[in-house]
Amino acid sequence: MLSTPPAAFSRKIVVESLSHAFDIDGRSVPVLTDVSLEVAQGEFLAIVGPSGCGKSTLLNIVSGLFPPTTGRVTVDGVPVEGINPRIGYMFARDALLPWRTSLANVAFGPELAGEPADRREARARDLLRLTGLAGFEGSYPSQLSQGMRQRVSLARTLARNPDILLMDEPFGALDAQTKLVLEEEFLRIWERDRKTVIFVTHDLFEAIAMADRVAVFSARPGRIKSLVALDLPRPRSVTAGRFGPRFQDLYDRLWDDLRYEVVAAG
Amino acid sequence: MPPVSVAAAAETGAVEARERHRKLARRQEQLRTTLWRLGVLVAFAGAWEGATRGGLINPFWVSGPSLIVADLWKAFTSGSVFLHIGVTLYEAFLGFVTGAVAGILSGFALARWDRLSRVLDPYVTALNSLPRVALAPLFILWFGIGVTSKVILAFSLVVFILLVNTYAGAKNVDQDLIIISRLLGANRRQLTVKVILPSSIPWIFAGLRLGLAYALIGAVVGEVIVAQAGLGFLISHSAGVFNTTGVFSALIILMVIAMLLNELMKATERKLLRWRPQIPGI
Ligand SMILES: Nc1ncnc2c1ncn2[C@@H]1O[C@H](COP(=O)(O)OP(=O)(O)O)[C@@H](O)[C@H]1O
Ligand SMILES: [Mg+2]
Numbered sequence: 001m002l003s004t005p006p007a008a009f010s011r012k013i014v015v016e017s018l019s020h021a022f023d024i025d026g027r028s029v030p031v032l033t034d035v036s037l038e039v040a041q042g043e044f045l046a047i048v049g050p051s052g053c054g055k056s057t058l059l060n061i062v063s064g065l066f067p068p069t070t071g072r073v074t075v076d077g078v079p080v081e082g083i084n085p086r087i088g089y090m091f092a093r094d095a096l097l098p099w100r101t102s103l104a105n106v107a108f109g110p111e112l113a114g115e116p117a118d119r120r121e122a123r124a125r126d127l128l129r130l131t132g133l134a135g136f137e138g139s140y141p142s143q144l145s146q147g148m149r150q151r152v153s154l155a156r157t158l159a160r161n162p163d164i165l166l167m168d169e170p171f172g173a174l175d176a177q178t179k180l181v182l183e184e185e186f187l188r189i190w191e192r193d194r195k196t197v198i199f200v201t202h203d204l205f206e207a208i209a210m211a212d213r214v215a216v217f218s219a220r221p222g223r224i225k226s227l228v229a230l231d232l233p234r235p236r237s238v239t240a241g242r243f244g245p246r247f248q249d250l251y252d253r254l255w256d257d258l259r260y261e262v263v264a265a266g
Numbered sequence: 267m268p269p270v271s272v273a274a275a276a277e278t279g280a281v282e283a284r285e286r287h288r289k290l291a292r293r294q295e296q297l298r299t300t301l302w303r304l305g306v307l308v309a310f311a312g313a314w315e316g317a318t319r320g321g322l323i324n325p326f327w328v329s330g331p332s333l334i335v336a337d338l339w340k341a342f343t344s345g346s347v348f349l350h351i352g353v354t355l356y357e358a359f360l361g362f363v364t365g366a367v368a369g370i371l372s373g374f375a376l377a378r379w380d381r382l383s384r385v386l387d388p389y390v391t392a393l394n395s396l397p398r399v400a401l402a403p404l405f406i407l408w409f410g411i412g413v414t415s416k417v418i419l420a421f422s423l424v425v426f427i428l429l430v431n432t433y434a435g436a437k438n439v440d441q442d443l444i445i446i447s448r449l450l451g452a453n454r455r456q457l458t459v460k461v462i463l464p465s466s467i468p469w470i471f472a473g474l475r476l477g478l479a480y481a482l483i484g485a486v487v488g489e490v491i492v493a494q495a496g497l498g499f500l501i502s503h504s505a506g507v508f509n510t511t512g513v514f515s516a517l518i519i520l521m522v523i524a525m526l527l528n529e530l531m532k533a534t535e536r537k538l539l540r541w542r543p544q545i546p547g548i
Binding site: 063065083085087089091093095097098099100101108109111112113140141142156160 | 440442443445446447448449450451452453456460461464465467539540541542543
């Protein structure tokens with residue numbers, strides 16, 4: 001059941017025997033054990049696993065927020081040491097700056113990089129149009145629905161033109177319909193330039209509908225239990241194919257692996 | 267955005283009508299509240315006036331609305347009161363501005379520089395728990411009976427309010443905002459200026475409003491103790507010659523000034539904090 005990415009692709013992200021433990025009240029609590037993973041250039045990898053198994057921790061380490069206890073991560077062959085704005089990171093919570101308008105939120109990354117105001121605003125405008133928010137450039141986050149805020153957050157993540165996207169349950173806090181719409185739109189945007197994506201989700205449908213491969217993590221301390229390649233054709237629709245036999249097969253297989261771990265996690 | 271459909275347009279119309287209706291209802295409610303407020307004032311002043319005229323209480327001790335109004339009229343038409351208002355405002359303003367600037371800067375320094383706050387924490391707490399009005403005699407001894415001692419008293423009250431509020435604001439920034447900004451490439455200085463500062467603004471404003479009230483208190487308390495001019499001087503001087511009407515006139519002027527300043531602050535705050543969610547009724 002283990003599969004490696006096609007050899008034709010270059011290895012974009014390499015995680016080598018990574019383990020991590022947090023100090024909690026002076027005790028060392030292992031969160032990830034011996035995770036090794038390769039993500040190819042342009043690959044869409046989904047990660048599923050019971051909550052608390054260290055998925056967010058893995059993304060935090062890949063993003064360079066903090067180093068792992070042991071093991072290492074390389075991006076384009078270069079070890080990750082600290083934050084790299086070429087890696088975009090999006091959370092389930094929008095984390096928008098409430099005193100900035102949509103436009104200023106999206107332009108924030110380029111602004112930090114010292115890009116001139118007219119250029120970054122033009123780009124922010126384009127990205128807001130791309131994420132379906134034309135007309136809402138001047139709105140503050142408090143004036144937007146949750147779905148719209150996640151659109152702004154997505155546009156902000158794209159604004160520094162990262163070549164890797166780390167997505168931590170980006171649509172997890174949305175209602176079911178809004179979620180479908182945003183998944184559909186995200187796939188459409190992703191198809192344009194096929195950035196390398198690691199997409200954490202607790203939704204198996206979402207994982208199968210979007211990813212090239214799915215990694216199933218074990219209960220805490222998390223390790224990779226299985227890696228399943230999805231040979232579904234692209235470009236895909238999030239909803240079409242959801243009830244087809246291929247989809248059902250993959251779902252059953254992943255759920256078999258995952259259910260055991262979810263039960264184990266309590 | 268998808269084109270606006272006819273149904274959506276109709277719905278927008280209905281929403282607008284409802285909104286208009288709500289606005290009208292709100293205005294009526296406001297008018298009612300204002301009338302009731304005036305009623306309370308008239309009843310209170312009437313009772314006061316009646317009690318003193320009817321011989322229930324001696325106006326020598328409590329004065330009376332008509333006496334106060336006449337006194338205020340004289341004070342303003344002769345222009346004698348303007349010097350006192352000016353002096354008090356000048357002292358409060360200087361104390362407020364210097365105290366606010368010093369308080370905000372030191373609040374940020376403490377919040378952003380862990381060692382500094384660890385070392386100074388007990389001293390800040392100690393000075394902050396000292397009732398600083400009690401320092402007034404000392405300030406007068408050191409800085410004389412003129413304007414300076416009042417400015418410094420006001421400063422000493424304002425600076426800690428702003429320090430504590432700014433510190434709390436800077437420490438209570440949503441951690442998600444810090445993390446996401448760092449991920450987007452913010453350095454330490456950018457984090458302070460573009461994330462922590464704006465996110466502390468509501469806290470700083472709460473401090474400024476309180477600080478303004480305390481600046482006025484500092485100036486007036488200083489003047490009450492000893493001064494040559496100012497509303498506090500007017501109060502203690504009038505009381506010294508058993509002129510209760512003069513005391514009440516000065517108090518009313520102070521009250522109006524404090525309320526005007528507070529409204530000014532609120533308006534500024536509303537303008538600067540447009541991004542905050544509008545909660546109806548607040
Ligand atoms: N900064 C931290 N300090 C201490 N413990 C943490 C920290 N971050 C996460 N944890 C713990 O590590 C475990 C894994 O967390 P996380 O990576 O967020 O899991 P997941 O995203 O898979 O739900 C959890 O038990 C969580 O409580
Ligand atoms: Mg998580």
